[in-house]
Amino acid sequence: MDNREIILTVDDIHKKYGNTEVLRGISFEVRKGDTKVFIGSSGTGKSTLLRCINQLTIPDSGKIWLHDEEVTHSQKSINYFRQKIGMVFQNFNLFDHLSAVRNVEIALIKVRKMPKKEAREKAMEELRRVGLEPQANLYPAELSGGQAQRVSIARALAMEPDIMLFDEPTSALDPELTGEVLAVMKDLSKNGMTMLVVTHEMGFACSVANEIIFMEQGKILESGPPEQLVRNPRYDRTKQFLFKLGELYGDIGRSQ
């Protein structure tokens, strides 16, 4: 019996865009320390799902609980929840007019109302954690893609979230730069952070995730621990998808 605390409960989420139903009843549970990786073809609603969790997108129906507080329908107090849910975007979305350290500290100052000195210290600490202390005063335009993404991870971590959501964090990066970001994410996972990751990086998934969830046409088709899903997928569709991924990214059975 898994005694770990349940951090997130997602219950029957539906979302339609125009005539296309992108999410058709997604339900799952996330426990403390889990690293769940979502895979599937583009347009199967994985990013939409993540955005529903922190209500950047409002689902048409279904509920989401963080610990035992309901996130959906929370309207006014959504910011309270957003502080506890960290998000890392495919395009980093760093604030272009602020240096790296200012990017990390701004939410601490404005949202957490931390005094400036304390915020600066915390920000520098987070930058140190992702290995970017020397770049603290550089602006986003002066950073490489991998550095920028690491700053955005530091920015999300600084808020000390209960759960981190990663929306294709390495898809916009040159291949040589994905390694540094995945290393940071691996570290996070090993240190017990609860993470939901949407990615194509199967190497990462296999070595770090404790569950891989395969989504197809708005539903969860199959899910399970990496060894089981990758070696012995139950559905043909899953097999097909993994095969395609393998063609593109190389042998996925091997962990990075």
Place this chain on the structure above:
Amino acid sequence: MTDTLQLIASNLPFILKGSLVTLRLVFSALGLGFILGLFLAVGQVYAPKPFPRIISLYVWFFRGIPNLVLLFLFYFGLFPLLGLDFTPLMIAIIAFGLRSSAYQSQIFRGCIRSLGSGQMMAARSLGMTNIQAIKSIILPQALRIAIPGWSNEYPILLTDSAVSYAIGVMEILTRGSLTVSRTYQPMPIYLTCAVIFILLNYGGMKILHHVENRVRIPGFGNTEM
């Protein structure tokens, strides 16, 4: 309320006559600015040594001097000095026209330059003289790029035309003010003037967009300034 409406109604013809003067002023200035601006632009890009500098000076002067000062300079100073007995309207047209030419010349200049020396080279290699090339190749393209710039000049000239009140041109604002001094009802009268200006603005812009669409070349106009 009905008194006010009656007041406006009875004075409207007088004020509306001013819009004819306003439009005459605006379009004459626009036209003068266009022809002169084109000439200046070509001069700035293609003329021999001292001219580009002189033209730059001209542009700097006429873009920087306030409308009111220019009108005063011409009406009280320069024209009497030169013995020219022009009506206030004529002087206003010349003043605003010269000013518009300064602005328009810069738009044209940008276009002529952005068209690239390539076009000029191609024309010359076919045996055209400079003047022929400018007339048949450069200008037609430059014009089509420049017309959107008029969407800018028109509202500016329209609202600036009211400044000619200062030298007694009988346009909308002047007539409005005369009406006010007669009837002592500034609010309704000036509000009426405002509505007239807004309508002229809107109407003029519609016409300009129509013209723009008529002369558009597909795929062109992305050599934006």
Place this chain on the structure above:
Amino acid sequence: MDLVFITDVVLPPLMAGLVVTLKLIACSVPFGLIAGILIATGRVYGNPLVSFACSAYVVIFKGTPLLMLLFLIYFGLPSVGITLEPFTAAVIGFIVCNGAYNSEYIRGAIQSVKSGQMVAALALGMTRREAILNVVLPQALRRAIPGISNEIIYLIKYSSLAYMLTCIELTGAGKIVASRYFRFTLVFLIVGIIYLILITIAGKILSLIEKKLEVPGLIR
């Protein structure tokens, strides 16, 4: 051309007028900028009613002559009980008009800030207000600097209209001196040159400010 005449008779009153001009500008520019920001933000982020009101504001005050607005304020308001001094009426007119033009530049700039910026700010838990103030506006305002600078230059030139409300600024002072001594061409040429110098200096200062606020990578 009598140099002594220029320096002893013409320049002193012109300088006094120039001081008034500078005061007019100093009062109008900051509030015109604030007005522009408020109108632009209202238009982009406000509810439909606010957005419509802001759009209407822009259409009205860009579409009517500044001089007419000044007359409306100075001559019209007394009939509803508000009597203003020429200087004040002029400043109010300048702010309202300048605000309308500024708001167009700022609105364009706001719309050019990538939507991802807002999304990231919200994801961190900022309210829309905090996101607008701390993330969108700092970038939008930097991008709007060229447009706003342009409008400030216009304001310097249009300050001459304050004379039509009997506020004796530079142009008014010029008219008075010129009329007294019948030296219209000379005096108005000098007045014109002073304005040209003013806007050249203003242009340089605005360039410096733009450089100072520059952030690497915030391409316009």
